[in-house]
Amino acid sequence: MGEHHSTYVPNTGIERWIDARLPIVRLMHDSAVSYPVPRNLNYFWTFGGILMFMLVSQIITGIVLVMHYTPHVDYAFSSVEHIMRDVNYGWLMRYAHANGASMFFIAVYIHIFRGMYYGSYKAPRELLWILGVVIFLLMMATAFMGYVLPWGQMSFWGATVITNLFSAIPVVGEAIVTWLWGGYSVDNPTLNRFFSLHYLLPFMIFGVVILHVWALHHVGQNNPSGVEVKNYKKDTVPFTPFATVKDAFALVCFLMVFAWFVFFHPNFLGHADNYIPADPLKTPAHIVPEWYFLPFYGILRAIPDKLGGVVAMFASIAILAFLPWLDTSKVKSGAYRPAFKIFFWVFVLVAILLGYTGSQPTDQAVLTLGGRTILDMVGFAQILTVMYFAYFVVVLPLLGLFEKPKPLPASIADSVLASGHAH
Amino acid sequence: MNSLSRSLGVAAIVATGFAFAAPAFAAGAGEKPPRQTWSFYGPFGTYDKAQLQRGFKVYRENCASCHGLSKLSFRNLSEPGGPGFTDGQVRTLAAEYKVKDGPNEAGDMFERPARPSDRFPKPFANDELAKAANNGAVPPDFSVIAKARSYERGFPTYLFDIVTQYQQQGPDYITALLTGYEAPPKGVKVEDGLHWNKYFPGNKIAMSNPLLAMFDDAGKASDPNYYTDGTPVTKLQVAKDVTAFLMWAAEPKMEERKRTGVKVMLWLIVLAGLLFMLKKRIWSRLDAEPSKAH
Known part of the structure; x- marks a missing residue:
């Protein structure tokens, strides 16, 4: 669809004047109005727009919060309470920001799983996919540092545990940790630099999002059939009004879930311990990260060796970037891959269960027989970790060679006709 | 997605439910607290002003000598969505406390009666003093204590909590x-x-029973007229009243939040309905002549 030529016609003198000098209105028209989208996109394709909304929402609420927050170990916790109590609608800003992070991750996980199911990472969308993985990594770094800022018990101890991971690096590990902390423990310099980076990274995310969207608009969207656009008159509809109205409807539905948490259940996704001010002398009984990190935390703890655990955890994210080459199947959409479909849903289940193991104490029994523990949480996490990586390095490479896909529709228009439904 | 993948997904969720329906509790955890009824439960729940006033009395007379309310100001007591004391009552109350101010023109710090704009003074000048007076443990501040205490709900109960709105683990x-x-x-x-204490994690708690003086061994109130509004003075009632007060202290904007939330929800529902109809209408153009969309 990259060759789709501009249909913008400047109608007024001012528009013609601007268009001749900086064709910015043309750019917006071509990418948000006339941009052709496959007409068979389902609601899973609305999460890109939802994510864009969440990024902007996080930036706006964040900027307002910074006006009232104090990044100092003695005042951070109190300044958050000041926001909750004394700032007009401060409670709304803070709860929208804290829950917004969770909503952002819910949306991004749906977005990622959608891409994995429909093979959106395959040629010619490899760079688009890799940019997405970069955004995901930046999001994780941003969210982690944001959670440290209220300086509660989980903030402090989460920061301690995660920064300590770098000490596993041979020879220079300890020096790197000291450098990250700006001292010999998590303290005021750590809080200050995390605050600085927490403010910087969202704008870096924004930059990579622009590249992500640029790549998307160059190669065009994938679609549930996985068949590329052949005849854009028959296979696509213009972004506006078709995708715009559908995205808007999906966004408002998503906002209802968001509002449910913000207004009626604002602390559900957080941890009670983070309402206890940070105390370096008191370790909480269970240090758990935010829910969206739990699968990776589960992998980290599954490996008995510290360095091995850290490598496995980072590898579990980095391996996503290699998906375009690990999946050997020529067929993009999982809808036409009977065996893939089963493995995909098993993978989703494995990811959720890894999250469960990450939330539980490591010595907890999972299976008991006659009062004896035959499988504890670490053992369970190890099985799941093997399954997680097997999906990437065993299942996907081999499946493409042995699986017999169902016949593909000749075109997107045909697939729409076959389903007897235009939308 | 076809029905196969959908049923697989459902099977996966059900399987997870069976595997973890009975989570084990960490060793040394206290007993599971019984559910209480709270006026502030649910999307329309509000604080019971009389209960907050009773709870404040209990707090002041039984807890305040060790546990501070450092994030609260006296003025909060007369603000909307709270115990509803009058401005006059709050001024009188504040004046009973002494706060440190200064320096004055001579460069000296001095003490003066508190004003409604002052925060509650801390019960101990510093943590070391608090420790020395309390067997080596610092009594925690009560400003957000009702949100800082919880107990494990376990899978899958905590998922149902999203719908049932149960979030009163702390209270x-x-x-x-x-x-x-x-x-x-x-x-x-x-x-x-x-x-x-059978509910304290590990069961051995440094704090002695703070309500000990109020009840005899049989649980009878030593002063049946402790409450002036006629509420029966029982151990559970007193505990619930001070808890409700602490919940308000931790979440003083709860009523405003829920009220705003109801309006936001209604607005979103109407907007979603309108957008859905608009979407149907726009996409129906494709039924007539698909290739004319551009």
Whole structure:
């Protein structure tokens, strides 16, 4: 669809004047109005727009919060309470920001799983996919540092545990940790630099999002059939009004879930311990990260060796970037891959269960027989970790060679006709 | 997605449910606190002003000498969505406290009666003093204590909580703790300075029963007219009242939040309905002549 030529016609003198000098209105028209989208996109394709909304929402609420927050170990916790109590609608800003992070991750996980199911990472969308993985990594770094800022018990101890991971690096590990902390423990310099980076990274995310969207608009969207656009008159509809109205409807539905948490259940996704001010002398009984990190935390703890655990955890994210080459199947959409479909849903289940193991104490029994523990949480996490990586390095490479896909529709228009439904 | 993948997904979720329906509790955890009824439960729940006023009385007379409310100002007591004291009452109340101010023109710090704009003074000048007076443990500040205490709900109960709106783990725990003091089980030795409480994680708590003086061994109130509004003075009632007060202290904007939330939800529902109809209408153009969309 990259060759789709501009249909913008400047109608007024001012528009013609601007268009001749900086064709910015043309750019917006071509990418948000006339941009052709496959007409068979389902609601899973609305999460890109939802994510864009969440990024902007996080930036706006964040900027307002910074006006009232104090990044100092003695005042951070109190300044958050000041926001909750004394700032007009401060409670709304803070709860929208804290829950917004969770909503952002819910949306991004749906977005990622959608891409994995429909093979959106395959040629010619490899760079688009890799940019997405970069955004995901930046999001994780941003969210982690944001959670440290209220300086509660989980903030402090989460920061301690995660920064300590770098000490596993041979020879220079300890020096790197000291450098990250700006001292010999998590303290005021750590809080200050995390605050600085927490403010910087969202704008870096924004930059990579622009590249992500640029790549998307160059190669065009994938679609549930996985068949590329052949005849854009028959296979696509213009972004506006078709995708715009559908995205808007999906966004408002998503906002209802968001509002449910913000207004009626604002602390559900957080941890009670983070309402206890940070105390370096008191370790909480269970240090758990935010829910969206739990699968990776589960992998980290599954490996008995510290360095091995850290490598496995980072590898579990980095391996996503290699998906375009690990999946050997020529067929993009999982809808036409009977065996893939089963493995995909098993993978989703494995990811959720890894999250469960990450939330539980490591010595907890999972299976008991006659009062004896035959499988504890670490053992369970190890099985799941093997399954997680097997999906990437065993299942996907081999499946493409042995699986017999169902016949593909000749075109997107045909697939729409076959389903007897235009939308 | 076809029906196969959908049924697989459902099977996966069900399987997870079976595998973890009975989560084990960490060793040494206290008993699960019983559920209480709270006026602030649910999307339309509000604080009971009279209960907050009673709870404040209980706090002041039984807790305040050790546990501060450092994030609260006296003025909060007369603000909307709270106990609803009058401005006059708050001014009188504040004046009973002394706060440090200064320096004055001579460069000296001085003490003066508190004003409504002042925060509640801390009960101890510093943590070391608090420790020295309390067997080595600092009594925690109560400003957000009702949100800082919880207990494990377990899978899948916590997922149902999203729908049922149960989020009173903190209040339920605090009420349980206040009513959970009892003699230790036979053969269990409780060290000096510790007390047995069946709801406290580990069961041995440094704090002595704060309501001890209010009730005799049979649980009868030593002063049946402790409350001036005629509310019966029972251990559970007193515990619930002070808990409700602490919940308000931790979440003073709850009523405003829920009120705003109801409006936001209604607005979103209407907007979603309109957008859905608009979407149907726009996409129906494709039924007539698909290739004319551009």
